[in-house]
Amino acid sequence: MRRLWTAALILMTAAGAAAGGTVKTKTPAQAVAAALSFTAPKGWTVVEYSNAEGADPVVRFESLADAVQIRLFGAPGSDYATPEDFLAGAAASEQGAAPAAAGTALVAGRKLAVHRRRFPIEAADPHRPSPGKSIMGTEVFCVLPLEGGRFAVLAYRRASPIPDLQRKGEKAWEAFLKTVRPKAK
Amino acid sequence: MPRGLKPVFFALFLAAAVSASAGPDDLFDARVPGALQPGQQETLLSLENGRYTLKEGRFFDARPADPAEPRLTKARVAELLAGPSSAARPDGSSTSAAGDAAYRRALSHVPKGTPAQMNFDGGTARGGDIRGPPGTAASVAASAAANPTALHVQFVSRLVFKGSRQEREALGEAVGLIMRSKTGRELAAEFVKERAAAEVTMGDLNHNSGETDTSLDPPKVTLSREYLGKDPDHSRVALAGTLAHELFGHAFEVQRSKKAGFPEVAHDHYRGDEIGSRLIDWLVQTELAGKVADADPKDFLEDPEGYYRELLTRDPYYILTFSPKEMKNPVTTLRGRGKLIDADAARTAAELKSNEEWRPIVAHFVKVHGIAKERMEPAEKELDDYLKWAQGHQSKLAACRKALEEQIKRWSSPEGAKEKKALIAAAGSPYLNGLEARLTVRARALRRLRAGRNPAAVIEMPPLVISPEPASGPKIDLEEVGRMYAEDMEKNPGHWK
Numbered sequence: 018m019r020r021l022w023t024a025a026l027i028l029m030t031a032a033g034a035a036a037g038g039t040v041k042t043k044t045p046a047q048a049v050a051a052a053l054s055f056t057a058p059k060g061w062t063v064v065e066y067s068n069a070e071g072a073d074p075v076v077r078f079e080s081l082a083d084a085v086q087i088r089l090f091g092a093p094g095s096d097y098a099t100p101e102d103f104l105a106g107a108a109a110s111e112q113g114a115a116p117a118a119a120g121t122a123l124v125a126g127r128k129l130a131v132h133r134r135r136f137p138i139e140a141a142d143p144h145r146p147s148p149g150k151s152i153m154g155t156e157v158f159c160v161l162p163l164e165g166g167r168f169a170v171l172a173y174r175r176a177s178p179i180p181d182l183q184r185k186g187e188k189a190w191e192a193f194l195k196t197v198r199p200k201a202k
Numbered sequence: 203m204p205r206g207l208k209p210v211f212f213a214l215f216l217a218a219a220v221s222a223s224a225g226p227d228d229l230f231d232a233r234v235p236g237a238l239q240p241g242q243q244e245t246l247l248s249l250e251n252g253r254y255t256l257k258e259g260r261f262f263d264a265r266p267a268d269p270a271e272p273r274l275t276k277a278r279v280a281e282l283l284a285g286p287s288s289a290a291r292p293d294g295s296s297t298s299a300a301g302d303a304a305y306r307r308a309l310s311h312v313p314k315g316t317p318a319q320m321n322f323d324g325g326t327a328r329g330g331d332i333r334g335p336p337g338t339a340a341s342v343a344a345s346a347a348a349n350p351t352a353l354h355v356q357f358v359s360r361l362v363f364k365g366s367r368q369e370r371e372a373l374g375e376a377v378g379l380i381m382r383s384k385t386g387r388e389l390a391a392e393f394v395k396e397r398a399a400a401e402v403t404m405g406d407l408n409h410n411s412g413e414t415d416t417s418l419d420p421p422k423v424t425l426s427r428e429y430l431g432k433d434p435d436h437s438r439v440a441l442a443g444t445l446a447h448e449l450f451g452h453a454f455e456v457q458r459s460k461k462a463g464f465p466e467v468a469h470d471h472y473r474g475d476e477i478g479s480r481l482i483d484w485l486v487q488t489e490l491a492g493k494v495a496d497a498d499p500k501d502f503l504e505d506p507e508g509y510y511r512e513l514l515t516r517d518p519y520y521i522l523t524f525s526p527k528e529m530k531n532p533v534t535t536l537r538g539r540g541k542l543i544d545a546d547a548a549r550t551a552a553e554l555k556s557n558e559e560w561r562p563i564v565a566h567f568v569k570v571h572g573i574a575k576e577r578m579e580p581a582e583k584e585l586d587d588y589l590k591w592a593q594g595h596q597s598k599l600a601a602c603r604k605a606l607e608e609q610i611k612r613w614s615s616p617e618g619a620k621e622k623k624a625l626i627a628a629a630g631s632p633y634l635n636g637l638e639a640r641l642t643v644r645a646r647a648l649r650r651l652r653a654g655r656n657p658a659a660v661i662e663m664p665p666l667v668i669s670p671e672p673a674s675g676p677k678i679d680l681e682e683v684g685r686m687y688a689e690d691m692e693k694n695p696g697h698w699k
Contacts, residue, residue: 062545066507070642075508081549088505096649107652108504139595140512141501143480145410152591177553178584179560180684 045074049087052163056196058085058189069096082154082177083186085193091167100160100168104132108170109158111135122159124171125198129159138176153178157190163199171197227399230279233259254282277397280359354381357390361449362420364403372430372441373402379442380449383489385482385647386442389450396461400453402445404430412444414452421453440495443487451479459633467621468628471532473510473523474641477502481644488651503649514539515546517598518605526638529629532622536610543603547596554592557585560680563687567678570697571690574674584680 043051045065057063061078068075072094077086088108090097097103109116109132116132123129137151158172173190175181232238254274255262261274274282358377363370380386399420407413407426415422425448429441452475459469469475484499502509513520521539528535564581567573612618628634678686691698 064511066511068506068508075505079545081552102653105653106504107500110500110504112498113500137501139591140509140516141498142516143476143502143513152588176549177556178588178680179553179556180680181556182559182687 042071043074046076048074049076049089049169052089052167052200053087053161053169054196054198054200055087055193058193061085061189069094072096080186080189082175082179083181083189084172084174084176085186085190086170086172086174088170088172089163089167090170091163091165099166100162103160103168103170109134116158119157122194124159124161124194127161129161131157131159133157136174138178159194161197161199164201169197169199227275227277230261230274230276231259232256232261277356277359280355283355353387353391353394354378356394357381360394360397360399362399362401364401368430369404369427373404373425373445375438376425376442376445379438379490380446380486383442383446383486385485385489385644386446389446389454389482393450393454396454396458398454398457400449402449411440412448414448414456416452416456421456423448423453437495439487439491442490443483443494446486447479447483451475451482455479455637462631462633464631464633465624465628467625468529468631468634471522471524471529471625472634472637473513473520473525473528474637475523476520477510478637478641478644481641481648485644485648485651488648499648499652503645503652506645511542515542515599515602518601521602521606522609524625526629526634529634530626532625533610533613536606536613539606540603543599543606547599550592550595550599554589557588557592560585560683564683566697567683567686567690573678577675577678578683580677580679581683 045067046063048067049065057078058080061080064075064077064079066075067073072092073088073090073096075086075088077084090103091099097106097108103109104116111117111134116134119131119133121128122131133155135153135155138154139151141151154174154176155178156172156174158170161169161171163169171194173186175186181187230237253264255264261279262272263274263278264272266272354377358374361377363373365373381390400414401418401420401422403422403424404427405424407424407428410426411429412423412425414424423445425441425444429437429444432440455475455478456469459466480499480502484494487494510525514523515521521543522536524532524535560581564578564585568575568578613622
């Protein structure tokens with residue numbers, strides 16, 4: 018049985034409040050949970066952080082080479098103000114080229130375009146020139162508009178060029194998308 | 203002097219500065235061939251009613267800032283030749299008509315219309331000291347933009363170039379290119395203002411484009427000799443970027459951190475040391491050429507925090523680096539990273555196992571379905587490439603784990619307690635906050651330059667090399683094998699029992 022991620026977040030918030038007395042700032046996971054409800058893949062490891070000095074929270078669920086990722090953008094100070102900016106930027110491109118179209122997905126009753134791109138599975142060493150050829154993984158993602166000009170980028174990433182014979186990650190991604198619901202403010 | 207000759211003389215001066223370079227704080231020696239261009243000796247001797255005199259190749263100052271050392275340094279001579287503020291009188295007396303004329307002669311190499319002063323924020327520079335009054339970064343940048351030529355002279359005077367003539371010329375050209383970029387000029391102005399210095403040379407580096415020995419005073423920057431043998435169109439901008447990376451990101455920053463009393467251990471373990479330096483490199487290259495010749499910054503730009511996290515298990519150096527927040531609890535942070543290594547090792551092992559599961563599947567389509575083996579080359583190459591990468595990655599993970607365990611042990615022992623304490627104390631220091639702020643500003647600047655609307659964002663990709671299709675049919679990669687496998691499972695389940 019899958020656990021409800023939002024319920025876990027409520028517990029995390031409560032624990033934070035109990036430990037520190039008051040919760041002053043939302044964690045990245047709390048910020049994501051405030052914007053979306055969803056069911057996380059069961060048993061996957063949770064990773065959370067933010068970019069743009071907290072404006073762009075990231076929550077990722079990882080299992081070996083597979084990851085389901087949620088990124089929020091469009092808040093004041095965000096690296097990407099609009100979905101168009103995001104789709105034209107580094108995070109949506111494959112070595113400078115636009116992502117490939119990869120069909121559509123039904124998310125919260127909306128038919129969203131799915132994009133596909135490859136990414137290097139090993140981060141380039143900032144102290145050395147990039148190797149001519151990297152081992153590439155694959156990411157598919159879609160952009161879900163939210164209230165107030167914000168938007169979520171929902172992604173499935175496989176950090177390996179080797180396809181999974183059991184398609185565990187893809188199945189988890191498909192199941193995850195069915196549970197995503199934007200929250201009204 | 204005819205205006206057309208001015209750039210020539212300026213170039214000659216720079217070439218002389220590069221070739222005769224011996225250290226900015228070293229004493230100037232007029233006897234060194236090429237140390238002075240025609241007329242420059244007379245110019246110096248005529249300044250301020252004969253304040254400066256020449257004896258046995260050394261210039262003497264009648265009113266030195268330090269009475270114990272009246273002889274002029276190389277930096278001071280360059281400064282005097284560069285502009286009037288540098289020769290400003292510490293006593294505030296007015297400049298004589300003869301002095302003014304001398305200034306004009308000294309400045310004959312400065313392009314017309316360029317304000318001839320190196321006074322960064324509009325105040326009066328102190329005699330014997332090339333730094334102006336304290337100013338904001340913005341005022342430094344504004345002055346640098348207003349007077350790039352004089353800045354170039356002063357910047358070069360802070361550098362010691364070593365190596366063969368060809369190497370010194372390449373390095374001199376790289377400095378010239380740096381000075382054509384906005385980021386380069388701003389940082390050069392700060393470099394000069396803070397009296398930083400560096401030795402710059404070229405050497406045989408093991409697959410490294412550049413390195414800086416920060417244990418030396420001044421730090422020694424070495425750039426790879428491989429740049430000299432590469433396509434000049436590619437390597438000129440890349441060399442300038444690498445020089446900016448090493449010179450400003452490492453050599454300058456370590457001098458700045460020493461002045462601020464920032465402990466060396468914190469400098470060594472700060473995660474922004476490499477990224478901050480690379481950001482300077484990326485900015486300089488993008489400002490010069492609209493692209494980065496030797497690497498793509500998109501890994502960092504697309505998810506900065508995610509990038510830092512991925513770097514951790516890339517190399518034993520990165521597993522021991524911290525954000526300012528993590529620096530407050532270094533041992534706890536390092537203990538937590540053991541799980542990161544565990545997860546990465548488990549992922550790599552699982553993928554290696556999966557890699558081997560695909561080999562019989564590829565072979566099946568050759569043997570059972572009669573697909574020509576040559577068509578399977580892309581799929582087999584992907585499996586081979588991954589195997590090679592994964593084995594190398596496993597070695598790196600082992601090295602990361604060893605480094606992690608050794609560091610935890612060291613900082614948990616009485617011997618390492620002092621070092622750990624210094625690291626923790628540095629975590630909230632104004633210097634570190636300043637470093638982080640600079641990094642953030644540069645990341646934003648690079649993002650703006652690379653934004654979709656800006657032509658600078660266009661990254662030239664190498665042409666796609668498509669090998670001819672074999673007569674037996676199109677080549678098949680691993681993804682296609684995956685589709686064939688799923689289809690065959692459905693159509694011929696008996697094949698897979």
